[in-house]
Amino acid sequence: MKVGVFDSGAGGLTVAKSLIEESLFKEIIYYGDTARVPYGPKDSNTIIRYALEAIEFFNNFNVDVLITACNTVSAYALPSMRSKANYPIYGVIEPGILALNNKLLSQDSKILIIGTRATIHSSRYQNELYALGYKSVTALQTGMLVPIVEEGITKGPVLDAMLDYYFKDIDTPDAIILGCTHFPIIKDAIGEYFNNTPHLIHSGDAVVSYLKEQGYKTLNSKPNVTIYASDNVGGLRDIAQQWL
Ligand code: DGL
Numbered sequence: 001m002k003v004g005v006f007d008s009g010a011g012g013l014t015v016a017k018s019l020i021e022e023s024l025f026k027e028i029i030y031y032g033d034t035a036r037v038p039y040g041p042k043d044s045n046t047i048i049r050y051a052l053e054a055i056e057f058f059n060n061f062n063v064d065v066l067i068t069a070c071n072t073v074s075a076y077a078l079p080s081m082r083s084k085a086n087y088p089i090y091g092v093i094e095p096g097i098l099a100l101n102n103k104l105l106s107q108d109s110k111i112l113i114i115g116t117r118a119t120i121h122s123s124r125y126q127n128e129l130y131a132l133g134y135k136s137v138t139a140l141q142t143g144m145l146v147p148i149v150e151e152g153i154t155k156g157p158v159l160d161a162m163l164d165y166y167f168k169d170i171d172t173p174d175a176i177i178l179g180c181t182h183f184p185i186i187k188d189a190i191g192e193y194f195n196n197t198p199h200l201i202h203s204g205d206a207v208v209s210y211l212k213e214q215g216y217k218t219l220n221s222k223p224n225v226t227i228y229a230s231d232n233v234g235g236l237r238d239i240a241q242q243w244l
Contacts, residue, residue: 001216002027003223004063006054009037010150010239011181012069015092017244018204019067020223024216028225029061030240035231039072040116040143040180047118051077055084057228063087067207071115071179075122092203095210096177097128100201102209105174107133112170112198114142114190115179125179138173142166142180149182155189163193175199185243 003025005016009032016030031054033039039047051073058066066089068074068081074091082089100111111134113125120141129137144162153159172194178184184202191200212218225244229236 001025001064002029002062004028004058004061004066005030005069006051006058006066006073007032007069007181008039008050008072009034009229010236010243011146013240013243014181014184014202015067015069015204015207016225016240018202018208020225020244022208022212023219023222024208024211025223026219026221028223029058029063029228030225031057031228032230032236034229034233034236038116038143038146039070040118040146042072042118044076044118044122047072048077048080051081052084055081059085065090068092069181069203069207071181071203072118075119075124090207090210092207093124093128093179095206096179096201096203097125097132098213099206099209100129100175100177100199101132103175103199105199107135109134109174110136110138110171111175111177112173113137113139113177113179114145114166114183115139115177116143116146117141119179125177138170140166140170142183145186146180146182149185154186159186159189160193163189167193173198175201177201178203 068091074093078091120139126139176198187200227237
């Protein structure tokens with residue numbers, strides 16, 4: 001089976017990496033809209049328009065299924081995307097919520113969601129958690145972590161200062177939803193900031209568990225991966241060499 005993986009840029013490689021490690025597909029077509037990243041500060045109409053253009057891109061590849069690795073796109077554009085495609089499209093929010101719920105935390109547990117401005121404003125994660133009965137939900141826009149990761153800063157004083165800026169008034173949570181494709185790259189620093197006590201929910205792992213529940217099976221060989229981008233595909237392929 002051939003899977004498409006769509007993201008606003010490089011971040012979705014964290015989801016592709018989980019798919020590669022689990023060998024759920026024979027072929028992965030990755031498309032990053034590097035010409036227009038970041039999507040996080042944009043408004044919903046723009047995010048939906050870009051997502052529909054990505055569907056046009058994937059319609060050339062006969063994919064069997066499409067994973068929208070981008071949390072921001074998952075928050076706004078899945079219904080519009082699904083109306084334009086004749087293959088299943090999965091986002092990362094529902095899998096992330098299920099992964100959190102599978103931790104069997106009490107409903108009084110402190111849950112922290114971090115993501116882009118658009119993802120947090122959509123309230124998608126928050127509403128799903130409230131619907132499941134979680135009462136102590138904090139949602140925080142941490143969009144400046146995106147360019148920091150893109151700069152290759154995954155530890156050290158700049159990242160530590162930025163984490164402190166965002167988290168200094170936050171009580172140590174029981175679980176953190178890493179609601180942005182880039183955050184798995186700095187998950188160690190995020191965990192350490194809170195003394196490694198919170199469960200960290202990683203979209204890539206969550207999607208793999210979700211797909212397995214849907215009946216997708218591990219194959220006995222690693223997938224072929226082809227990377228496409230709307231700008232500077234060489235740069236994206238270089239990042240893929242480091243991250244995958
Ligand atoms: N891929 C985006 C997300 O997961 C982060 C980068 C962006 O703002 O486009 O929300």
